[in-house]
Amino acid sequence: MSCEVATGSSTPEFVTRIGGRIRTLRKLRDWSVQQLAEASGISRRMLTGIELGQANPSLATVDRVARALDTDFAALALPERDAAEDQVEGTVVWQAPDGSQALLLGATQAPRAELWRWTLAPEGQYDAEPDRPGAQEVHHVLTGRLTLALATGTQVLAPGQSAVIASDQQYAYRNNDSEPVVFMRVVTGA
Missing domain, CATH: 1.10.260.40 (lambda repressor-like DNA-binding domains)
Known part of the structure; x- marks a missing residue:
C-alpha cells in the first residue's frame, strides 16, 4: 500500500x-x-x-x-516557562493539512532528551532526516498502528507496543491504516 x-x-x-x-x-x-x-x-x-x-x-x-x-x-x-507553572502544554512544532502534527511536550538538558506526542492522520507520513551519530528514539503507540520505515526494514507497532530505533539514519513514520495513530516519542542524544 x-x-x-x-x-x-x-x-x-x-x-x-x-x-x-x-x-x-x-x-x-x-x-x-x-x-x-x-x-x-x-x-x-x-x-x-x-x-x-x-x-x-x-x-x-x-x-x-x-x-x-x-x-x-x-x-x-519550547515557550518560556513561568516559574509558577506546574504544567507545560507543549508546543506544536509541525503540522500537516490532513491533521497530522508533532507536539513537543518538554525536554531535559543533561542528559538531553525530548518528549513528543505525534499524531499521524490516515495514510499520513513524516520523512525524518538523520540525527547526529548515536541518537536514538523510543516510540510508544497509544492508538492506531505506527509503521517505522528504516534502512534495515519496517517495524509495525500496535497500541501498547514500544520500540527503540537509531535515529542517525534516514527513517519515516507512516500510518498505513484508516484510523489516526497517536504515539509518544522520546529522543535522546540528538
Whole structure:
C-alpha cells in the first residue's frame, strides 16, 4: 500500500519563536549570518528567512542551527516557562493539512532528551532526516498502528507496543491504516 507524504510545515508560532531566538543567540556570539551559515551548514538565505520568520525550516535544519549555537532544539522551540507553572502544554512544532502534527511536550538538558506526542492522520507520513551519530528514539503507540520505515526494514507497532530505533539514519513514520495513530516519542542524544 502506498503512503501519501503528509506535506506539513512548521507552525507560524514555532517559526516566529525560533527565528527570534536564533537571531538573539547569533548576536550574543557577535556572529554574522554568514558565520552561522558556515558553522551550521545551512545557507545564509535560509538562515535569514528563519530569523525573519519567513522560512519553513525542517526540524533537522533547526537542530543543526541549534547545535552550531551550542544549544539544543528544545531550547529554541519550547515557550518560556513561568516559574509558577506546574504544567507545560507543549508546543506544536509541525503540522500537516490532513491533521497530522508533532507536539513537543518538554525536554531535559543533561542528559538531553525530548518528549513528543505525534499524531499521524490516515495514510499520513513524516520523512525524518538523520540525527547526529548515536541518537536514538523510543516510540510508544497509544492508538492506531505506527509503521517505522528504516534502512534495515519496517517495524509495525500496535497500541501498547514500544520500540527503540537509531535515529542517525534516514527513517519515516507512516500510518498505513484508516484510523489516526497517536504515539509518544522520546529522543535522546540528538
